[in-house]
Amino acid sequence: MSQDTLFDKVWDLHKVSSLPGGSDQIFIGLHLIHEVTSPQAFGALKDKKLKVKFPDRTVATVDHIVPTDNQSRPFKDNLAEKMIETLEKNCLEHNIRFFNIGSGNQGIVHVVAPELGLTQPGMTIACGDSHTSTHGAFGSIAFGIGTSQVRDVLATQTLAMNKLKVRQIWCDNKLSKGVYAKDLVLHIINKLGVKAGAGFAYEFAGPAIHELSMEERMTICNMSIEGGARCGYINPDAKTFSYIKNKLYAPKNEHWDRALRWWESLKSDENSIYDDVIKLDASKVEPTVTWGITPGQSISINQQIPLLDELSPNDKLVAEEAYEYMSFKPGQLIKDTPVDVCFIGSCTNGRISDLRVAAKVLKGKKVSKNVKAFAVPGSEKVATEAKQEGLDQIFKDSGFQWREPGCSMCLAMNSDKLIGNQVSASSSNRNFKGRQGSPRGRTLLMSPAMVAAAAINGKVSDVREFIN
Amino acid sequence: MKSDFTPPIGKISNINGQCISLIGNDIDTDRIIPARFLKCVNFDSLGESVFEDDRKTLKGKHPFDLEENKNASILVVNSNFGCGSSREHAPQALMRWGIKAIIGESFADIFYSNCIAIGIPCFTLLKKSIEEIQNYCNNQSLLLEIDLKNSLAKSKDLNFNLEIEESSKKMFLSGEWDATATLLEKSSLVEMKYKELPYIKFI
Numbered sequence: 001m002s003q004d005t006l007f008d009k010v011w012d013l014h015k016v017s018s019l020p021g022g023s024d025q026i027f028i029g030l031h032l033i034h035e036v037t038s039p040q041a042f043g044a045l046k047d048k049k050l051k052v053k054f055p056d057r058t059v060a061t062v063d064h065i066v067p068t069d070n071q072s073r074p075f076k077d078n079l080a081e082k083m084i085e086t087l088e089k090n091c092l093e094h095n096i097r098f099f100n101i102g103s104g105n106q107g108i109v110h111v112v113a114p115e116l117g118l119t120q121p122g123m124t125i126a127c128g129d130s131h132t133s134t135h136g137a138f139g140s141i142a143f144g145i146g147t148s149q150v151r152d153v154l155a156t157q158t159l160a161m162n163k164l165k166v167r168q169i170w171c172d173n174k175l176s177k178g179v180y181a182k183d184l185v186l187h188i189i190n191k192l193g194v195k196a197g198a199g200f201a202y203e204f205a206g207p208a209i210h211e212l213s214m215e216e217r218m219t220i221c222n223m224s225i226e227g228g229a230r231c232g233y234i235n236p237d238a239k240t241f242s243y244i245k246n247k248l249y250a251p252k253n254e255h256w257d258r259a260l261r262w263w264e265s266l267k268s269d270e271n272s273i274y275d276d277v278i279k280l281d282a283s284k285v286e287p288t289v290t291w292g293i294t295p296g297q298s299i300s301i302n303q304q305i306p307l308l309d310e311l312s313p314n315d316k317l318v319a320e321e322a323y324e325y326m327s328f329k330p331g332q333l334i335k336d337t338p339v340d341v342c343f344i345g346s347c348t349n350g351r352i353s354d355l356r357v358a359a360k361v362l363k364g365k366k367v368s369k370n371v372k373a374f375a376v377p378g379s380e381k382v383a384t385e386a387k388q389e390g391l392d393q394i395f396k397d398s399g400f401q402w403r404e405p406g407c408s409m410c411l412a413m414n415s416d417k418l419i420g421n422q423v424s425a426s427s428s429n430r431n432f433k434g435r436q437g438s439p440r441g442r443t444l445l446m447s448p449a450m451v452a453a454a455a456i457n458g459k460v461s462d463v464r465e466f467i468n
Numbered sequence: 469m470k471s472d473f474t475p476p477i478g479k480i481s482n483i484n485g486q487c488i489s490l491i492g493n494d495i496d497t498d499r500i501i502p503a504r505f506l507k508c509v510n511f512d513s514l515g516e517s518v519f520e521d522d523r524k525t526l527k528g529k530h531p532f533d534l535e536e537n538k539n540a541s542i543l544v545v546n547s548n549f550g551c552g553s554s555r556e557h558a559p560q561a562l563m564r565w566g567i568k569a570i571i572g573e574s575f576a577d578i579f580y581s582n583c584i585a586i587g588i589p590c591f592t593l594l595k596k597s598i599e600e601i602q603n604y605c606n607n608q609s610l611l612l613e614i615d616l617k618n619s620l621a622k623s624k625d626l627n628f629n630l631e632i633e634e635s636s637k638k639m640f641l642s643g644e645w646d647a648t649a650t651l652l653e654k655s656s657l658v659e660m661k662y663k664e665l666p667y668i669k670f671i
Contacts, residue, residue: 016661017654021635021644025651027661029668037555039509048648054662065507079507086509120667130554130578146556146582148647156651158658161581162635194494195548198577228551230577251670259670294494294551314547318493411503411553432498432552439502439521 002166004272006235007201010141014124016158023162029123029140031058031153032109033096035065035083036413037128041150042090052094053157059118060091061099063108064413068376068403071101080414094154105248107379107405110134110347114218115381117247121236121263126153131347131429133224136233137217138240139266141201143231164201164230165275168268171208173283178464180357181216182349182427182447184208185223186288186298191280194296197229200275203268204234208282214243215353222348223429226295235267287463289334290431290445292322297431298445301462305332325433326442327421335460337444340422342373342455343436344400344448346410349427350378352385354448359394361452361466367399368458374401374416376408400455412437425454473515473564476587479643483569483589483614485541489605490531495545496552497579501561503553514557515564532565542612544601545572550579559583569614571621571630573598584636584645589616591630600626616640 002008016025038060045052052058065080075081084101091098099105099112106112110131113119119135125142126132128150135142149159169188175181202224204217212220217234224232234240241260244250251259286300297319299305307330311319323330344350344358355375367373375395377383383405386392392402409416410428417437418424424436424443431443444460453463505517523530531537543562549572550558559582562570570583570590583590591614593601604610604626613622614630616637621628639645662668 013665014661016657019635019650020642021638023635025654025658027658027665029665036506040511040556043510050648050652053658077507082509083507120670123667128554128556130552132554144554144578146554146559146578146585148556148585149581152585152648152651155648156655156658157662158651158654160647160651162633194551195574195576198548198574225552225578228548228576255670259667262666294496314493317546321492411498413503413506430496430498430552432496434502434521435498437503439524 002273002275004269005166005203005274006139006233006266006268007141007164007166007203009266010122010124011163013122019160023160025158026124026161027158028126028153029057030113030118030125032113032125032127032132033058033060033150034109034129035062035087037147038090038150039083039086040147041154044151045154048155050155052096052154055095057157058096058154059113060087060096061106061109061112062087062101064407064411066101066406067414068406068408068416071404077415104380107382108347108350108407110222111351111378111382114138115247115379117244117250120244120259121240122266126159130225131222133229133231134218134222134347136221136224136231137214139233139236141231141233144225165199166203167200167276167278168203168205168274170277170279171204171206171282172279173281174208174211175282175285178449178467179285179287180447180449181212181219183288184282184285185220186290186295186445187285188280189223189227189296190298192227192278194226194294195228197224197227200229202227202229202232204232209234210237213353214239215351218351219348223295226429236263287447287450289450289460291326291328291334292319293325293431293433294318295429295431295445297322299334301335303334305330305334307331335462337460338423339371339425339444339454339459341418341424342371342451343409343424343426343428344451345376345378345408346428347378347407348429349448350376350382352382354427355382355386355391358448358452359391361449361463362398362400362456363394365398365456367455370458371455373399373455374403376403377405379405409436411435425451425460427451480587480589480640480645481616483542483616485568485612486539487542487544487601487605487610487612488531488537488540489544489602491546491602493547494551495549497550497555497558498552500550500558501555506555506557511557511560511564514561518561518565536609541566541568542614543567543570544598544605545570546598547573549575551576554578556582556586559586559588563588571598571601584639585647587645589632589636589640591619591632593628593630597628
């Protein structure tokens with residue numbers, strides 16, 4: 001078992017008791033909720049005549065079902081309207097802080113909590129959404145849970161959990177120009193596999209990780225779940241503290257000094273023990289694109305889609321399914337694959353830095369006439385900041401549609417959906433069959449800069465040809 | 469979907485039923501229940517929509533549509549089943565269709581936790597044995613008796629030693645898999661922990 005890692009330290013600090021079955025009861029420092037996975041949990045609370053234990057430790061926003069074109073109420077979609085009304089009612093009844101549309105702080109839950117300073121080092125964070133792993137970028141232990149566990153956290157502020165093993169993923173050197181955090185994490189998932197993380201927390205470390213901005217670190221931790229890990233984290237450092245400082249819910253004045261002293265003490269010891277260590281060279285990573293139906297099926301922009309014989313026996317079954325679904329031939333190049341839709345957004349890559357990078361590629365250029373391209377800011381704050389910087393205008397001038405914040409076509413619970421077997425170049429996190437709203441829709445995951453390049457050329461392109 | 473659905477309660481020690489085989493690795497929760505069905509404030513109607521898009525694509529040939537599987541209750545799957553989204557709607561949909569236990573090569577972590585939390589034991593078995601069951605299911609229906617205490621699965625022709633996490637097994641046998649009551653017992657310790665955590669004082 002691991003020892004003296006950040007994970008061990010945070011786990012031990014939050015352990016309330018050992019449960020009879022052998023799992024631990026863990027205190028949850030921050031509980032994030034949204035409209036999709038919480039209504040049944042509140043319903044169960046009502047059935048059991050229970051209250052929310054610590055309403056102050058729960059924060060709500062609305063993201064999955066919100067429309068991105070017209071957000072006036074009531075929503076055109078009756079079911080979506082019913083879900084937001086249910087959340088409003090539950091938050092009011094249980095005295096839970098709710099960042100509703102128009103509050104200035106609404107957005108994708110994993111974008112909102114860090115930008116408000118709610119996400120802090122050393123916390124345990126849970127949310128009924130698998131991408132809760134995002135918050136690990138701050139040195140918190142954050143994981144996705146199901147609705148019954150949302151009920152447990154609301155009622156008790158704790159969860160019954162088995163302790164995870166810890167795998168350190170050490171990334172040497174640094175990323176090359178035109179290669180981003182998204183490329184690195186897709187590369188890691190490809191090398192390790194989509195189920196390698198089962199039972200593990202992933203600690204991302206090494207010079208390449210140290211070099212990344214906080215937003216890029218969030219992209220890496222966000223996709224830990226795509227590698228099968230329930231959580232991923234990065235030891236906090238000066239960059240982490242400086243990101244949090246002066247945020248709305250960050251500790252202030254003397255509280256800041258105390259917080260900082262504690263945070264500085266929070267990291268894996270130099271001689272800590274891991275259950276597993278993997279090393280890779282980040283300078284070797286190239287712009288990466290998925291070609292299949294799992295996030296592990298990716299290649300570099302200039303590579304060919306693998307032949308069946310090049311794959312391990314365990315990967316062959318899914319590869320055959322992927323060739324057929326994606327209409328790709330083994331050995332075909334991914335570069336120049338025509339795309340129909342380009343989507344920039346999601347909890348993986350819908351932050352201000354993602355929009356900045358994409359806008360830089362788009363500036364002065366036009367989106368191909370065959371492509372529908374749209375940008376969905378991750379939050380109201382991101383949208384405001386982008387407008388202040390004039391990014392929205394760059395997107396619009398290029399032919400992108402500029403939308404209101406939400407999860408949008410990452411999972412297509414609103415009206416943003418692929419149609420038929422359209423091919424989408426997407427900055428989101430999953431390329432599963434039917435993920436973007438059409439049962440036959442095809443998703444190619446890539447960095448926001450690569451999506452911008454694909455939008456201009458109307459086909460999968462190497463963004464390095466667009467930047468100086 | 470079975471019309472007489474009742475959720476499991478209390479101790480779970482034996483599950484007897486017919487197996488239904490679903491072949492494929494990395495079957496994600498978006499496939500088990502596509503996102504559009506998450507627009508609901510309860511789980512009641514999910515059973516009929518389980519694997520909706522896969523079933524439509526296969527036009528009646530999907531295992532969940534075959535007449536001979538309509539009474540099946542033990543799902544047999546391959547590796548990394550339930551990966552992707554944390555939506556509990558996925559096991560809820562399977563349960564409402566009639567699934568009471570799952571045997572697989574491996575499961576994604578959150579899916580596994582969600583199954584435990586709603587009373588669906590998930591067992592692992594070696595790839596070779598899974599394939600043996602799946603081949604058997606392709607030819608004729610396989611009735612299995614699962615003895616949770618001894619982690620055994622018996623049928624007329626085949627016997628398997630199943631594996632299940634010790635903590636999950638104990639929870640099912642004691643009836644404590646619905647964790648809220650257990651967690652509430654330590655309420656005073658939770659209050660103490662709340663006061664002791666450094667960051668609570670930073671507000």
